Amino acid sequence: MQKTLDYSSSRNKTFDLIISALLISLVFVSTVFLNIKLPIGGQGGLVHLGTGMLFIASIMFGPKKGALAGSLGMGLFDLMSGWTIWAPGTIIARGLQGYIVGKIAWSKGRNGNSIGFNLFGMMVSIPVMVVVYYLYESIIFGNWIIPLGSIPGNLVQNAVGMVIAIPVCLVLKKTPLFK
Amino acid sequence: MMEKMIFGRYIPGESFVHRLDPRSKLIFVFAFILVVFLANNIVTYALLLAFTLLVILMSRIRLYFLINGLKPIIILLVFTFFIHILFTREGDILLDLGFLKVYEEGLRQGIFISVRFLVLVFMTSILTLTTSPISITDGIEVLLNPLKKIKLPVHELALMMSIALRFIPTLMDETDKIMKAQMARGSDLSAGPLKERIKAVVPLLVPLFVSAFKRAEDLATAMEVRGYRGGEGRTRYRQLKWDWRDTLCLVVFVIMTALLVFYRN
């Protein structure tokens, strides 16, 4: 299945648009619907798989779509679940995160095929995400201490995301659809 | 689960707030977030609070939904309050327990910041409770239209968002089905030792991803044969209507801002 075969450029543009849209839905669905229960961590140990899906989207489809999927997918989650005031922060933090992962994983024509770079990309994105959230929360709380509380949770989420993204991307990369 | 998420937020209705144009609501809420930071004394905070309560009343949203939406945040709110009490050491001492001293300024700060936080959460919630996601998207699209000049693909972003919204229920169903199918094959995300649960992620996410990709191909074909080739020359079926309510709403907002500026220290 080579999707480029004989398809016009308008078709490819349309396809890009739709893929981005579906990645947004996927990130949203994984955030809302998919949880793993860890023996540790905040919120009763429930960690959602949204971050993992964000990583996968960035690694499979590069920085632009990764950024869109992350910022809009998770932004939408905030909007629809009572965390509305977090949405602007999420849009920036997750957008940057998706962009960084994609940019590094897709640097120099790697197209997400190098596990090392994928890993490196995810690692680099984590502090960025944590810092953006920290800054945003300090504004809405008007305080520098309270937002520290969300850092451990963010780290756990990202760690789980990485643990998930690596094997899933490995398998996906081997399917003929994504060659 | 699915129903809860999708419709738990937007509650259809006919109130004044519901009937506002999404553009005016968006402008209003966005400006409100900025203006909130003007408040710095009792009068101004009281003004904000009163105003927020007025909007809540006018939206005719049952308090139940607002409070319910607040649940995850309540702990943070309490926490914020106490942090301010503990760490601010100015003004008179109101309470002295030896190891803990509560200062007047601390209490004030605690209350102010909590009110600010509460007002922000309520106001943004009202937006999402009274406006469907698709209307929000429409509103944002039209508001961002001027940015087309700097090559921001506003139309594409809006269409993308609307397709994403339309596919959320479909993909939720799909997730549920794949999850069940893999559970029936002995791989379970929700039970068993941690290692097993993490291992169950691959059989779930891979088919989900593949299926989304195939849907994208089908949808691209369908859109293409229905004549879609980018935003140029397209007309709009969804029309937004700006009427007196919206103008009134912005006028009130300007007055409120003026009062805030007037009464702040």
Add this chain to the structure above:
Amino acid sequence: MDIKLQQVSYAYSKGTPFEKYALFNVDLTIPHGTYQAIIGHTGSGKSTILQHFNGLLKPSEGQVHIGERVIVAGKKAKELKPVRQKVGIVFQFPEHQLFEETVLKDIMFGPMNFGVSEQVAEARARELIKLVGLPEDILNKSPFDLSGGQMRRVAIAGVLAMDPEVIVLDEPTAGLDPRGQKEIMDMFYNLHKERGLTTILVTHSMEDAARYADQIAIMHEGRCVLNGTPHEIFSDSDTLEKYRLELPHIVRFQRKIEQLMKKPLSKICLTEEELAAEVAHALREGRDAK
């Protein structure tokens, strides 16, 4: 292994404002070795009921017996793995569950989750791929390289590889061409006969229900309103109509012929062969009588 539902009710999103009952007091017993069909109008609760057969859904009220295991409403059900191994479910469009690199690995996935050794799992895969009508060299291909019909067969092999005693089928042939449909239905029927598998078929096709099933249950608005042999079920077209179902094509045709002959045939025919023989017989009798 018998399956028994006693007074089972099920509500989706229980305890939320969106609570919705999809099953009401369902009683259904499926004895070991039966070929049970479940028919009903869209949304009547067929898919909901079948997920109770291996504990994917737990009853909101009532209890489900699966062999020795009892799943009771309100009580925590632990360790459902043995049940899931014994009751295999082929969902609608099962090709959506494929994910492994190769067909072989995907077929081995189920059995290995249930602790079957690699060798045994592989041996089963090699045996089953032939049973579902595919060449053995397909085992090393990626499942995503196959055609829709081939993917369907691989997915079915993946469920059969768990070596279940009960096999539950939710519209297993939707979207296949007529030959593919017939091959798959015949394959399940042969498995049912040769290995004595209890088979539960959820279907919209009255024809398949009439042709293959020993017992047919009708679902209507979340209730199991009727359970009987195909002859019992299809002899009463008024009742079927009440549940917004049709007679199988063959029975409708028999009715037309009976009108023509102005007398009923001696029995209700559920297959085309049966009807042809019966009509021939009746005509011969008629001629002899003259």
Add this chain to the structure above:
Amino acid sequence: MTEILSFNNVSFSYTPDNPELRNAVQDVSFSINEGEWIAIVGHNGSGKSTMVKLVCGLLFPQDGEVRVMRNVLTEENLWEVRSNIGMVFQNPDNQFVGATVQDDVAFALENSGVPYTEMVDRVHSSLAQVKMDKFLNHEPHHLSGGQKQRVAIAGALAMRPKLLILDEATSMLDPQGRDEVLKTVRALREEIGLTVLSITHDVEEALFADRVLFMNNGQKYAEGTPSEIFSLGDKLVEFGLELPFAMRMTKLFKDNGVLLEGQHMSEEELVNDLWTSNFNK
């Protein structure tokens, strides 16, 4: 008679650089005139969907030409051609673009820049044509499969197409949904004389067509009226299809020694023949 669509010796391969694999479509020719109902039948993978993609310029043939309204389909006239063709695909979920029923029907109109007031008219009237006008603001996940497909048909009708193509539009539906869709298409044929190209495995569905193309492994195996095609008998079965019910019964009756005159495609004919040959003597 005006020709609407024709294939002239069209071949297409998804893998042109691997000539060992057979072409998905191999040397196919046929033509469709205005007002006809043509059915294409064939087993899974026989190349039916590929032909549809060739008609609307999603793919271009490596050999031969596709003509739509007498013009050879090229990159240049692609969009013009597409505005004359309405399509309904197999999976009801994967072709619903809009957030609600009316938005979806309006999608193609928006694309071709139809002014707002006219859009509203056309959306309402085409939804009325498929009897979905009570569902204007319904969201897709609250509709049944058959309803979604009818909305898809309305979306096509809104563009006033010359040709409506249904690519297995009923194969994922339950019997009721299938009935709804087929009834809708048949009614539209009577009302507005629409030209229809329907692709299906379902032989009973093909019986309603004026002409049937029978595909096998990418080639057109036969073409003719339904009775011509179905008189091929065992060949159909050999190539993955089945005979219509009445024909299977005719054959079985004859095998059992029941007197019958001819071959029958419809139940009515068969019953009549049974009557005249056996009781009316």
